[in-house]
Amino acid sequence: MLGFIIRPPHQLLSLLLCPGLRIPRLSVLCAQPRLRAMAVSSSSWELPLVAVCQVTSTPDKEQNFITCAELIREAARLGACLAFLPEAFDFIARNPEETLHLSEPLGGNLLGEYTQLARECGLWLSLGGFHERGQDWEQTQKIYNCHVILNNKGSVVATYRKTHLCDVEIPGQGPMHESNSTIPGPSLESPISTPAGKIGLAICYDMRFPELSLALVQAGAEILTYPSAFGSVTGPAHWEPVSS
Numbered sequence: 001m002l003g004f005i006i007r008p009p010h011q012l013l014s015l016l017l018c019p020g021l022r023i024p025r026l027s028v029l030c031a032q033p034r035l036r037a038m039a040v041s042s043s044s045w046e047l048p049l050v051a052v053c054q055v056t057s058t059p060d061k062e063q064n065f066i067t068c069a070e071l072i073r074e075a076a077r078l079g080a081c082l083a084f085l086p087e088a089f090d091f092i093a094r095n096p097e098e099t100l101h102l103s104e105p106l107g108g109n110l111l112g113e114y115t116q117l118a119r120e121c122g123l124w125l126s127l128g129g130f131h132e133r134g135q136d137w138e139q140t141q142k143i144y145n146c147h148v149i150l151n152n153k154g155s156v157v158a159t160y161r162k163t164h165l166c167d168v169e170i171p172g173q174g175p176m177h178e179s180n181s182t183i184p185g186p187s188l189e190s191p192i193s194t195p196a197g198k199i200g201l202a203i204c205y206d207m208r209f210p211e212l213s214l215a216l217v218q219a220g221a222e223i224l225t226y227p228s229a230f231g232s233v234t235g236p237a238h239w240e241p242v243s244s
Contacts, residue, residue, distance in 0.1 A: 019055060019067050048196040051075030051083040057092040057229070061102060061110060064091055069117055076121035081195035087129030087145070087204050087229040096181040103131040103143045106156065115154035124194050125150040128227025129162070129203050134183070142183045147201045147227065149192055158192040160201035161185025164209050178205075188212065191221035204228040 053071040057064050068085055075083040090110055093099040104110050111130065118125050125148075132146040145162035163185045165178040191198040200221030206212050207226045216224060 019071065048082070049078070049080045050196050051078070051080040053083055053085050055086065055089060057086075057088050057090070059091055059093050059098060059102065061091045064089065065110065065113055069113075072117055072121055072123060072125065076123045080123065082124040082126065084126040084225065084227065085128050087227045088131070089128055089227075090130055092229065099131060099181050100141065100143065103133050105133045105137070106130070106146070106148070106159070108133075111148070111156075115150060115156075117154075118150045118152060119154040122152045124152050124196075126199070126225060126227070128225070129229065132161070134161075136183075140183060142181055144185060145178070145182055145203055146185075147189075147203050147225075149194070149199070149201070151194075158189055158201060160189035160203070162203040162206060163188070163212070164206045166205040188215060191216055191219050197222040200224045202226050 051071070051074075053068065053075065055064065055067050055071070068089055072083050072085075090104075091102050093102055111127075114125060114127060127148040127150065130146045130148050132144040134140075134144050137143070145165075147158075147160040147162070148156060149158040151157050161184070162182070165182055165184050166176055168176050170176055189201050191200045198220050200213070200216030200219070200223065202212055202216070202225060204226060213224050
């Protein structure tokens, strides 16, 4: 799931891609183009086309990559300039111990595969929440929840480590303590210029804290992103109030 907040007059065309979906559902934010444009590339709309890729991650990192790569290649084929992946696109583990075991540094094999994919497709990628072993891994044995932006050359141009961790009590399900395995990031990331506009980076539970979004907008962000991996209880608790 990905949330967009766009400051007028910026315009954006979004393309929703899900596994197995061959005919994309298109929706336009801040613009209403003609229906005949449904079958043509972004250049005919005179708007940047971005793809929002929705996946259900598992502990199988290789299969998750195969699924995400298929959607990214489809986005490139359809003319998108940037593809967004959700939080935990790399994997969702069965327990905190497995999360730590499966995590990797930014220079690891998995991000290397996405670097190659970005170059292959000529596409910018927003990797919405990577389980990152930071430079302090040996000392802390904890990770960061890291939003990574790759340009179309495969270079890392921005990283944001989630500052607000989700430590909550869920009725009927027990506690969720992200801080058991994750360290909060030390700072915000300045908005990054992309072919779709200036993007402000956030992750999931960050949306509970409006000061973050205000700071990003004041710094020039045109698009605020909240890639998320909410559950069946936490999702409605956050997204319904935002959309109402």
